[in-house]
Amino acid sequence: MIAHHKPASGAHVGANLSVSQIMWRVVLALTPATAFGLWLFGWPAIFLFIITVTSAILFEAFCIRLKGRPAKPVIMDGSALLTGWLVAITLPPWAPWWIGVVGSGIAIILGKQVYGGLGQNLFNPAMLARVALLISFPIEMTTWANVSPLFFSDSPGFIEGLHITLSGLQNLDAYTGATTLGYIKTEFSQHHILPDILKDYSPTLNFIGWTRGSLGETSSILMGLGGVWLIRQNIIQWQIPVSLLGTVVLMSSVFHVLDSDHYVSPFLYLNSGAILCVAFYIATDYVTSPNTPTGQWVFGAGCGLLIFVIRTWGAYPEGAGFAVLLMNSATPLIDYYIKPRIYGRDRKGKPLEIPKP
Amino acid sequence: MLNLLDWLKPPRIRGGVHAEERKASTATQAIVTDFPLPKKLYIPLQQHVGKPAEPLIRVGETVLKGQLLAYSQGMISAPVHAPSSGVIVDVNDYPAPHPSALPIRMIVLETDGKDEWVKTPEIGDPFQLSPEDISLRVGAAGIVGLGGATFPTAVKLNMGRENHIDTLIINGAECEPYLSCDDRQMQERSEQIIDGVRLMLHGMETHHALVAIEDNKPNAFYAMAAAARHFPEIKVIQIPTRYPMGWDRQLIRYVTGREVPVGCRSSEIGVTIHNVGTAYATHKAIRHGQPLVSRVITVSGGAVGKPMNVEVPLGTLISEVFAFCEVDLTQIARIVMGGPMMGDSLPHTGLPTVKATSGVLALTQSELKSTDEQPCIRCASCVTVCPAGLRPLDMANNIKANQLDTAVDIGLKDCISCGCCSYICPSNIPLVQYFKYASGEVAARQQAQHKSEQTKKLMEARQARLDRIAEQQRLEEEARIAAKKERERLKAEQEAAV
Numbered sequence: 001m002i003a004h005h006k007p008a009s010g011a012h013v014g015a016n017l018s019v020s021q022i023m024w025r026v027v028l029a030l031t032p033a034t035a036f037g038l039w040l041f042g043w044p045a046i047f048l049f050i051i052t053v054t055s056a057i058l059f060e061a062f063c064i065r066l067k068g069r070p071a072k073p074v075i076m077d078g079s080a081l082l083t084g085w086l087v088a089i090t091l092p093p094w095a096p097w098w099i100g101v102v103g104s105g106i107a108i109i110l111g112k113q114v115y116g117g118l119g120q121n122l123f124n125p126a127m128l129a130r131v132a133l134l135i136s137f138p139i140e141m142t143t144w145a146n147v148s149p150l151f152f153s154d155s156p157g158f159i160e161g162l163h164i165t166l167s168g169l170q171n172l173d174a175y176t177g178a179t180t181l182g183y184i185k186t187e188f189s190q191h192h193i194l195p196d197i198l199k200d201y202s203p204t205l206n207f208i209g210w211t212r213g214s215l216g217e218t219s220s221i222l223m224g225l226g227g228v229w230l231i232r233q234n235i236i237q238w239q240i241p242v243s244l245l246g247t248v249v250l251m252s253s254v255f256h257v258l259d260s261d262h263y264v265s266p267f268l269y270l271n272s273g274a275i276l277c278v279a280f281y282i283a284t285d286y287v288t289s290p291n292t293p294t295g296q297w298v299f300g301a302g303c304g305l306l307i308f309v310i311r312t313w314g315a316y317p318e319g320a321g322f323a324v325l326l327m328n329s330a331t332p333l334i335d336y337y338i339k340p341r342i343y344g345r346d347r348k349g350k351p352l353e354i355p356k357p
Numbered sequence: 358m359l360n361l362l363d364w365l366k367p368p369r370i371r372g373g374v375h376a377e378e379r380k381a382s383t384a385t386q387a388i389v390t391d392f393p394l395p396k397k398l399y400i401p402l403q404q405h406v407g408k409p410a411e412p413l414i415r416v417g418e419t420v421l422k423g424q425l426l427a428y429s430q431g432m433i434s435a436p437v438h439a440p441s442s443g444v445i446v447d448v449n450d451y452p453a454p455h456p457s458a459l460p461i462r463m464i465v466l467e468t469d470g471k472d473e474w475v476k477t478p479e480i481g482d483p484f485q486l487s488p489e490d491i492s493l494r495v496g497a498a499g500i501v502g503l504g505g506a507t508f509p510t511a512v513k514l515n516m517g518r519e520n521h522i523d524t525l526i527i528n529g530a531e532c533e534p535y536l537s538c539d540d541r542q543m544q545e546r547s548e549q550i551i552d553g554v555r556l557m558l559h560g561m562e563t564h565h566a567l568v569a570i571e572d573n574k575p576n577a578f579y580a581m582a583a584a585a586r587h588f589p590e591i592k593v594i595q596i597p598t599r600y601p602m603g604w605d606r607q608l609i610r611y612v613t614g615r616e617v618p619v620g621c622r623s624s625e626i627g628v629t630i631h632n633v634g635t636a637y638a639t640h641k642a643i644r645h646g647q648p649l650v651s652r653v654i655t656v657s658g659g660a661v662g663k664p665m666n667v668e669v670p671l672g673t674l675i676s677e678v679f680a681f682c683e684v685d686l687t688q689i690a691r692i693v694m695g696g697p698m699m700g701d702s703l704p705h706t707g708l709p710t711v712k713a714t715s716g717v718l719a720l721t722q723s724e725l726k727s728t729d730e731q732p733c734i735r736c737a738s739c740v741t742v743c744p745a746g747l748r749p750l751d752m753a754n755n756i757k758a759n760q761l762d763t764a765v766d767i768g769l770k771d772c773i774s775c776g777c778c779s780y781i782c783p784s785n786i787p788l789v790q791y792f793k794y795a796s797g798e799v800a801a802r803q804q805a806q807h808k809s810e811q812t813k814k815l816m817e818a819r820q821a822r823l824d825r826i827a828e829q830q831r832l833e834e835e836a837r838i839a840a841k842k843e844r845e846r847l848k849a850e851q852e853a854a855v
Contacts, residue, residue, distance in 0.1 A: 007456035009790040012697040014726030019734055096508035119732045329729045340746040342771050344619035350617035351515035354625055
């Protein structure tokens with residue numbers, strides 16, 4: 001009666017959220033912060049962004065074709081776009097074009113496809129790319145452009161912007177400086193104390209994102225709002241962001257109270273787009289984070305602890321990438337030890353005892 | 358403070374999904390009771406968990422409605438009765454209402470149109486009957502769990518008496534989307550259902566019943582609460598709407614806070630659960646002496662012109678139900694018996710409705726979940742929604758890698774096939790299909806292993822027997838030789854003596 005009847009199990013109906021819709025919603029949540037960043041850093045940032053995202057998609061298509069499969073359906077799931085996007089927004093905005101291409105290549109090929117594609121990778125591709133770039137090209141990856149919004153008189157125009165992206169920045173010192181965290185790190189090395197270092201620090205400007213930093217994550221308000229929206233949309237769960245940020249706040253509060261000259265206040269930590277980006281968009285990556293709420297608590301807390309430790313005592317001013325990768329490698333272990341209890345069984349899997357009346 | 362304490366307790370509902378209900382098209386209309394009597398009814402001998410019933414009628418025999426056609430055999434079984442009056446025209450194998458549509462034994466009844474009841478016995482006050490008598494009559498009426506589990510009700514009543522049940526839970530959750538037959542019955546037949554509940558309490562010697570109704574059915578709740586108001590032993594409560602709230606173990610945990618250990622029946626922790634339809638059937642059987650010969654089914658889905666709840670004789674072919682409900686056959690993408698979460702897809706409509714049939718859905722393509730399977734992104738939605746606390750994604754990965762033992766170790770046998778994981782999966786992975794496949798495969802392997810062990814045992818037994826025979830022969834031979842020698846020796850001695 002019914003042509004091509006294949007016996008199918010339930011559920012015959014389903015929720016309407018598909019993989020590509022999930023990816024698109026994450027992209028949508030990132031869009032305000034990214035758009036702000038593109039405006040803030042002008043044409044070079046726009047070119048770098050386009051190059052990075054496009055090359056991510058092309059690398060993905062290339063890998064899929066190597067497998068002998070049609071690339072279009074895989075590209076349409078939006079995961080390569082999202083990976084490229086995340087790589088792009090963590091780059092210094094005026095970095096040369098090849099930084100974006102190499103970053104996307106590392107993320108897509110080494111970070112994702114060599115493991116077998118979507119859902120198989122151990123490490124977050126975007127963070128893997130960022131850390132690999134930071135170690136390999138420390139100069140390019142720590143050259144932070146000054147705020148130079150689109151259509152402002154001092155900002156580079158279209159042609160000049162193209163020039164910066166394609167052949168690099170010539171007169172470095174005129175256009176660049178340190179990020180807040182980098183500045184603090186350098187000043188500490190010269191034995192200055194925090195109250196002097198942070199004389200010029202403006203919480204408000206950092207809050208809206210009017211500061212030097214990565215291409216699309218300077219604005220803590222836009223990053224935070226996007227993240228909260230994702231939780232409200234039930235795309236990400238709240239456990240990882242809350243435990244990650246909570247741990248960072250707890251650690252920094254303790255040390256700040258003990259020694260406010262040498263330990264940064266929790267507000268400065270929280271009021272940083274980068275840490276919010278990691279908490280909401282990177283650490284919550286489904287593939288590389290644990291499956292259970294408890295496991296996610298542990299994962300988030302681990303990330304937060306490592307971020308604090310690396311930022312405070314490590315050689316790098318920003319430790320989020322390393323922290324996430326280290327915790328990614330612990331994810332299988334967390335999932336092995338932290339499992340939900342099966343109905344009618346105890347934690348060890350033995351049937352429950354019949355309660356005595 | 359009290360709230361804080363509540364919050365610290367382990368959650369009483371775990372997992373589950375809020376599926377789009379799609380009940381409105383049938384839940385707002387009265388149950389249709391004038392379904393035209395089909396010309397032929399196909400009555401399977403097995404419509405319950407346990408052993409199939411044994412037919413006691415012959416082809417050509419004339420039967421009345423409610424007459425016993427096949428008696429139950431064994432501890433767990435249920436009899437089958439004639440859904441209408443007429444002539445038995447065949448007892449043979451016909452396609453079963455199962456995804457395979459493989460043939461099973463059925464009695465075919467050609468109706469005579471009179472729908473004449475067999476003479477039912479006069480019953481006085483059933484509360485004067487002994488509890489054992491109630492179970493006996495429920496068993497004789499062929500009543501099984503009408504929520505879909507089809508476990509013989511009398512067996513459950515007996516277990517109740519043996520185990521001292523403190524709470525009888527009446528399951529009015531009806532958490533499956535589309536289905537509204539329990540909702541309508543609770544609205545229209547609340548008095549009878551409550552009477553059935555009282556009879557069940559009597560039959561189990563239990564003094565407390567809880568009727569649990571999901572809060573998306575307020576009318577059913579009001580009707581039932583009104584019907585139960587004179588009976589303090591019956592409490593009607595509302596429970597949150599969240600599939601699979603009607604899973605017996607989820608419901609038990611929610612309303613009593615008790616968890617049924619794996620491998621135990623709920624009666625072992627003092628709780629028994631029955632469906633509202635079963636309570637109604639109990640009322641009919643005890644008060645009116647009528648066995649279970651018809652049931653209310655929900656006919657719904659995008660291809661159904663006139664969606665409704667309709668009372669049909671058991672054994673009615675789905676094709677006749679569809680014709681009555683004006684189903685557009687060209688629009689059907691899938692026929693589902695039961696609800697859309699746990700129901701079975703059927704290959705065609707030439708299959709009978711049975712005691713387990715709570716609904717028949719004619720779903721169009723747009724209602725179905727996409728079958729475009731994509732890679733798992735480990736989003737863990739399946740872990741979040743699993744009411745049994747399993748990790749469907751890990752189980753599916755093990756099954757894909759043919760590591761069935763690992764899948765069993767991490768909980769395959771605790772899966773209840775509720776379909777929440779398949780429902781929620783953004784990658785459209787048919788997880789339940791994997792689990793059902795694996796369960797079947799594990800059972801088949803165990804059977805094969807059992808068989809080979811049996812063969813090995815037989816071989817060893819044969820070898821032992823042969824060895825024994827050889828040994829015996831050897832001993833006999835030795836004895837014979839010894840005897841011969843002895844005889845020769847004696848002979849020689851005699852000769853020497855001579």
